[in-house]
Amino acid sequence: xxxxxxxxxxxxxxxxxxxxxxxxxxxxxxxxxxxxxxxxxxxxxxxxxxxxxxxxxxxxxxxxxxxxxxxxxxxxxxxxxxxxxxxxxxxxxxxxxxxxxxxxxxxxxxxxxxxxxxxxxxxxxxxxxxxxxxxxxxxxxxxxxxxxxxxxxxxxxxxxxxxxxxxxxxxxxxxxxxxxxxxxxxxxxxxxxxxxxxxxxxxxxxxxxxxxxxxxxxxxxxxxxxxxxxxxxxxxxxxxxxxxxxxxxxxxxxxxxxxxxxxxxxxxxxxxxxxxxxxxxxxxxxxxxxxxxxxxxxxxxxxxxxxxxxxxxxxxxxxxxxxxxxxxxxxxxxxxxxxxxxxxxxxxxxxxxxxxxxxxxxxxxxxxxxxxxxxxxxxxxxxxxxxxxxxxxxxxxxxxxxxxxxxxxxxxxxxxxxxxxxxx
Amino acid sequence: xxxxxxxxxxxxxxxxxxxxxxxxxxxxxxxxxxxxxxxxxxxxxxxxxxxxxxxxxxxxxxxxxxxxxxxxxxxxxxxxxxxxxxxxxxxxxxxxxxxxxxxxxxxxxxxxxxxxxxxxxxxxxxxxxxxxxxxxxxxxxxxxxxxxxxxxxxxxxxxxxxxxxxxxxxxxxxxxxxxxxxxxxxxxxxxxxxxxxxxxxxxxxxxxxxxxxxxxxxxxxxxxxxxxxxxxxxxxxxxxxxxxxxxxxxxxxxxxxxxxxxxxxxxx
Numbered sequence: 001x002x003x004x005x006x007x008x009x010x011x012x013x014x015x016x017x018x019x020x021x022x023x024x025x026x027x028x029x030x031x032x033x034x035x036x037x038x039x040x041x042x043x044x045x046x047x048x049x050x051x052x053x054x055x056x057x058x059x060x061x062x063x064x065x066x067x068x069x070x071x072x073x074x075x076x077x078x079x080x081x082x083x084x085x086x087x088x089x090x091x092x093x094x095x096x097x098x099x100x101x102x103x104x105x106x107x108x109x110x111x112x113x114x115x116x117x118x119x120x121x122x123x124x125x126x127x128x129x130x131x132x133x134x135x136x137x138x139x140x141x142x143x144x145x146x147x148x149x150x151x152x153x154x155x156x157x158x159x160x161x162x163x164x165x166x167x168x169x170x171x172x173x174x175x176x177x178x179x180x181x182x183x184x185x186x187x188x189x190x191x192x193x194x195x196x197x198x199x200x201x202x203x204x205x206x207x208x209x210x211x212x213x214x215x216x217x218x219x220x221x222x223x224x225x226x227x228x229x230x231x232x233x234x235x236x237x238x239x240x241x242x243x244x245x246x247x248x249x250x251x252x253x254x255x256x257x258x259x260x261x262x263x264x265x266x267x268x269x270x271x272x273x274x275x276x277x278x279x280x281x282x283x284x285x286x287x288x289x290x291x292x293x294x295x296x297x298x299x300x301x302x303x304x305x306x307x308x309x310x311x312x313x314x315x316x317x318x319x320x321x322x323x324x325x326x327x328x329x330x331x332x333x334x335x336x337x338x339x340x341x342x343x344x345x346x347x348x349x350x351x352x353x354x355x356x357x358x359x360x361x362x363x364x365x366x367x368x369x370x371x372x373x374x375x376x377x378x379x380x381x382x383x384x385x386x387x388x389x390x391x392x393x394x395x396x397x398x399x400x401x402x403x404x405x406x407x408x409x410x411x412x413x414x415x416x417x418x419x420x421x422x423x424x
Numbered sequence: 425x426x427x428x429x430x431x432x433x434x435x436x437x438x439x440x441x442x443x444x445x446x447x448x449x450x451x452x453x454x455x456x457x458x459x460x461x462x463x464x465x466x467x468x469x470x471x472x473x474x475x476x477x478x479x480x481x482x483x484x485x486x487x488x489x490x491x492x493x494x495x496x497x498x499x500x501x502x503x504x505x506x507x508x509x510x511x512x513x514x515x516x517x518x519x520x521x522x523x524x525x526x527x528x529x530x531x532x533x534x535x536x537x538x539x540x541x542x543x544x545x546x547x548x549x550x551x552x553x554x555x556x557x558x559x560x561x562x563x564x565x566x567x568x569x570x571x572x573x574x575x576x577x578x579x580x581x582x583x584x585x586x587x588x589x590x591x592x593x594x595x596x597x598x599x600x601x602x603x604x605x606x607x608x609x610x611x612x613x614x615x616x617x618x619x620x621x622x623x624x625x626x627x628x629x630x631x632x633x634x635x636x637x638x639x640x641x642x643x644x645x646x647x648x649x650x651x652x653x654x655x656x657x658x659x660x661x662x663x664x665x666x667x668x669x670x671x672x673x674x675x676x677x678x679x680x681x682x683x684x685x686x687x688x689x690x691x692x
Contacts, residue, residue, distance in 0.1 A: 321511040322513065324476075324479070324481050324505065324507070324511070325505060325507060325511040325572075326513075327481070327499035328479055328505040328582075329501060329528060330500070330528045330529055332528070339524070344515070418515075420515045423514050423558035
């Protein structure tokens, strides 16, 4: 139910803002480009709408706030929350040979973790006595209504109706602020209305994640500061990647230049390339343990094949006419290597480096999920074991931001260092 | 003796299926220093193979080539090559591309700069010398390729359809430039082309090759290149001899193409 409303609101914002920005605000935009509405394979004609991008990100946070009852949003924007307060329902108990008797159950619904003092209630008339219980929000609880009754289950007492509606074991009756289900053994089970909001255990409000981020940033998490956790992950990636590049690039060059090297290493490289680095984690742990060495070996292996293949294709991709031209201009083999083959392969190597950095970042997080003393992956895995969903979400966002940042940096470096990429 | 001498050159390619292709059969050409030879022929007649062998990129199956008396084996700076396109080094600026040959020889910077500046003047690219080559138009890129080849001061310049990828207007301008450079530098040039008009305009001598096996079909000695050095090429095309020659050669090549198609059908 919540899901349907979620989708309706999301699609509503999408369609509404699209209409507003493309039809109302951008009136008169009808140049030739506007005719290119269908552009299969023609990237250039469709450009991302900046407004759409901003609204999209804003919408994510808005939806997050709406369905977690965020304090950043005014109350009227919140999705209906879970019921909180006092509610009652009546049950009808029957013992054979006697007239049925009604009694009232008062339920105190409070946030989870709050201790509740149960008030005294007037027991009322008849053999069935009034009850009072407390149930946490988003939870449900069995109400042993016969506990204080004069005649209970052992006397053959049965609950036959809730709020006057007939009920049998397994059936459910809606009450004002929740539902009552009769268990197989005949005990009413009260579930307060959950509303449409997400439980903080599953999805904390954005501001809670933010406060937790500030707290972790200042206090640290499990003996290490936040920066140390992230720094350790980054350090492993950089060292593993550099080692992979230092070995992989010369290996790729050798494979691109010598038939023997190509023949020797092709089976190894082509076999190792499709093996996901994650599949190597168990073996690396057996060999090198869960410390830094193991992580760096794993990332080295993740980067090695990618860099070797990138360097290999960079070398084999050189146009023969360029090599011929260099020969007929009097270049020696060493000069052709230095001035033609290496610069020609750099764009491919950069593409490989970008892919390798991305793969390494993913692999390091996964390796830390499995076993680590510190690191971004270890942080979210440990937090999840203690149900600290806010830390988990914070970690995921930070991992995403860093991964994105790495890619942006690599792109910038590529633009600066190999401006001739794709211009040959 | 000076000049390029090609004697009974043959080239046979073995195919993976066990057969073979006779790309060239007993091709002999004698070229005096400073001659401009254009080579024309239907596709598959072995003209590019011939050029690659002269450049030293391919070893012939049999035959001997000598340049200024010594035997050719392997590529060398004495034989410069201009390719159709895509042979410039896009990681270097225009200036670095033109200076590539001198740099490889370890020429002192000042001498190199003098040569590069002079050649960029000759091809009209002085204002573009710091640009990346991929920022230039196709015609400008071929000017860079010409200048790069000349910077090495080769004895022979081999041109493999250097103007093939250019538009008609640029092509005409470049044809004039090739003639101008030929006259000014006095280089021996072999130019391969698909265009009959270009072959007539630029060839002091013209060889028409025939396919299967690649061989010399007919040879001409033409006055148009000499005329074109000082005149507008469009004027040269109005020369009384130009039209009939063009028709004659076109018919010759059409007949060869038809023959190829015919043999193909017979084979099938």
